Amino acid sequence: MKYVIGIDLGTSGTKTVLFDTLGNVVASHTVEYPMYQPQNGWAEQDPRDWANAALETLKKVVSESGVDNSDILGIGISGQMHGLVMLDENGDVIRNSIIWCDQRTAKECEEITQRVGAKRLIEITANPALPGFTASKILWVRNNEPQNYSRCRKILLPKDYVRYILTGEFATEVSDAAGMQLLDIGKRCWSDEVLEKLDIDKSLLAKCYESVEVTGGINKKTADYTGLKEGTIVVGGAGDNAAAAIGTGVVEDKKAFTTIGTSGVVYAHASKIAIDPKGRVHTFCSAVPGEWLVMGVTQGAGLSLKWFRDNFCNAEIETAKQMNVDPYYLMDKEVDTVMIGANKLLYLPYLMGERTPHLNSDARGVFFGLSAMHTKKDMLRAVMEGVSYSLKDCVSVLNEMGLEISDMMACGGGGTSSVWRQMLADLYACPVKTITSKEGPALGVALLAAVAAGVYPSVQEACAAVVKVKNEQQPVAENTEQYKKYYEIYKRLYLSLKDDFSALGSLK
């Protein structure tokens, strides 16, 4: 038997999984690390924590699995996107990494828009200037910590820093690089125009590969420490979402996945580039060579349900504790007793403002249509339906761009709820499925390594062999008709309330 390894560098920890080439988990290990918030809205991590976590987990899975290290064909790394790692001339970390959820760079975003031009920025990078993206973080350091910036010789993304430690190579790949706002998304290479306008020296950036390309081999130091064989290939890998797309088999047109985590995303595969000129959705490079992913984001998805649980459902939390089940399990059961439309009650999930499709940070959550007959159960169903409508909004924008979706995978915490998946199936009017593997991103990059090692001829064929569907929910035509009526009202509500959101926002 031959094996591949996937490393998933997350925000709370790094998980490394050793799979056989059929995608079965042989060994898995996680090491956690802290996130620092030096100021409100700031978020940083120490890249050395990531490197140590990768080395520790690799060592553990190699020894625990007991496999012959020459049977390990390759390694893929997946990681949190957007984070900024700066190295000096000795390859040492200059400052903590400013990571994806850091919000300090509003001013730099304006600067970027001004320097590049809003329209041109979307044409090249497929995205409006966003605080999450790396470019604004680079500018922030230049504007606020010039001494750090002047010492900087290399700029890397989080997983690419780990690659550097493992192989000694400065390299990145298109799916992750697409989140820096420096890549020409259509041409899949660094944009000289953007770099020039932002006055960033191209030599600071790593060489950009396709995700399945080999970027180097395990160096001696790493081999000695982890028990891996020196020279074991390390492929480009992928940003976490692009890796998850591979891990869930979303590698061809008409396939997409919905993740209901804290926020909700709808990712659709696109064999031809599609960019929304309004910037409502993000276009990234897919880990499938020469293809793309388009992503819509709703801010308050699982967050809405968590908010409702923590504020309103202490009875459910208590009962769940006694029954030794998850409170969400009980909440699901309650929701299932309420009919579609929650007795004519609607919820707008804009607890954190909204990205797709409104791009409005002033938007706020709303319960609409309450009457004395409504109960907590109705409100709970309204919350799940409201999140589902916002995900449907994402799908609608993708449809508008010409991306049809006939096959939807469900991931994230919310994806484990069959009630929620049925709502999505009915609203999307397409089957919604889950897969057997729980290792989405790690499996995704491990498969990239398997392709690079020649186990499978292509990413698509690797997915076909490995990714197995576990549950499949079919849309019910009658339900779809019902939801349509409420979705119309849902859409109307935002338009009706837009000015009121602005009025409220202007009071603060």
Place this chain on the structure above:
Amino acid sequence: MIPMLMGIDIGTSACKVGVFNTDGVLVASATKPYKVYYPQSGWAEQNPNEWYAAICQATQEVCAKVGSENITAVGIDGQGWSAIPVDKSGNVLDNTPIWFDTRANEECAQMLDTIGFDSLFAVTGNPVTPSYSSPKIMWLKKHKPEIYAKADKFLQSNAYIAYKLTGNFSQDKSQGYGLFFYDMNSCTYNADMADKMGLDLEKFPEIVDCHAVVGTVTSTAADETGLKPGTPVVAGGLDAACGTLGVGVCRPGQTQEQGGQAGGMSICVDSAKAHPKLILSNHVVPDLWLLQGGSVGGGGTIKWFSEQFGKAFDDGSGKNLLKLIDESAAKISAGSDGVIFLPYMAGERSPIWDTKAKGVYFGLSYDKSIAHMARATMEGVAYSLLHNIETAAEAGVTIDCMYAMGGAANSRLWTQLKADVTNTTIYVPDSDNASTLGACILAGLGTGVYKSCADAVDKTVSVKREHIPNIDNHKKYQQYFPIYKELYEDLKDTYAKLNNINL
């Protein structure tokens, strides 16, 4: 012997009989329930004979306690908008549709069509709604012509009980506004208008002041009620107006603020100043009027909130949930950090008059807690009060101070934030029996116990709390109130769309 007065209240679910001494102290009381019948959707009826039977039980019980010889006079307050057909001998010919019965929709449309809003408004000073007495009588004439023909008189709830006690028919002024041919300026019937409605003026009793003695307790009634024969009975009036008097509102500018199941306000005015979006009636106090606003969401909203989410506030201390909700809400700053609630939990009455309106929580974000929503719920009700007060100002009516009535007044927080939102001092009277006390005051006024209503209020109503507006909070609320009003305007078409969805 201390003189005592009896007040009889004809509520929706029960009657209440209270005996007060002339200092306003409740000496004895009894409550007896009766039924509401719902023969069809939108219909709600009661049998006046059942009211009387329940009242007799209650008066018997109370008289046994205080001695009927000690009761100087009787006053009655009753639910509005009855239409009780009785024959010459006072027999009830049919159940009466009650105040939330809406069967007479067509009659209203017909009235607006043939007479026109402006002409109607010029006479009645009120918007046309199907729940009022005259459309119901028009409905009866059309659908049960034999009963209309047989009816000698149509009576209001309190007038029917006054008749049962004294054998005399009456129509008091405070209930006059339920008849769209009652002229609000002159306090007389408008024959022309009655004619246009096809109603026969002879079928309506003589109009009397609310404190007018309509007769004395007959021997039959004495047997049935336990009251002493010959005890004077005054006409009484509308329950809400009697309650308004019972909390102390008897001078122009004084305002009653209502937080029972529903909410609302009644501003005391010295002339018939009407607004097409508010309700105008005579006060039970002579020569005064009440400009009223009624909102659907009063105390009921927090009751609903408590039923759904009360458990989330339970800290195991065994304290009353409403109290715990209050304590949590008190920790949130004025304006609930931008969470705004529209309290239209069953449509809304004045000033928006939209049966399709629904409740809304607006401005939620992840850092808002259930305590924000609790406070926003109370603030939303206060905004609806201010909305009505602001509407009254359009008719040139301003308020000096408010007197709180109903369960919501038990919450210091809620009462204070109403004072803050409206920038008006609110007094909380020390009595839960405002309606029956008001009826007793009328009985005392009609029989010379009191020189005037003001004299009676000074003697009987004591204030237990005074809420002075906090100007800083008021300024905050002034920022949010325009958004509150705008929200309805922006949502009303969507309400209609939601309403049109067929389940």
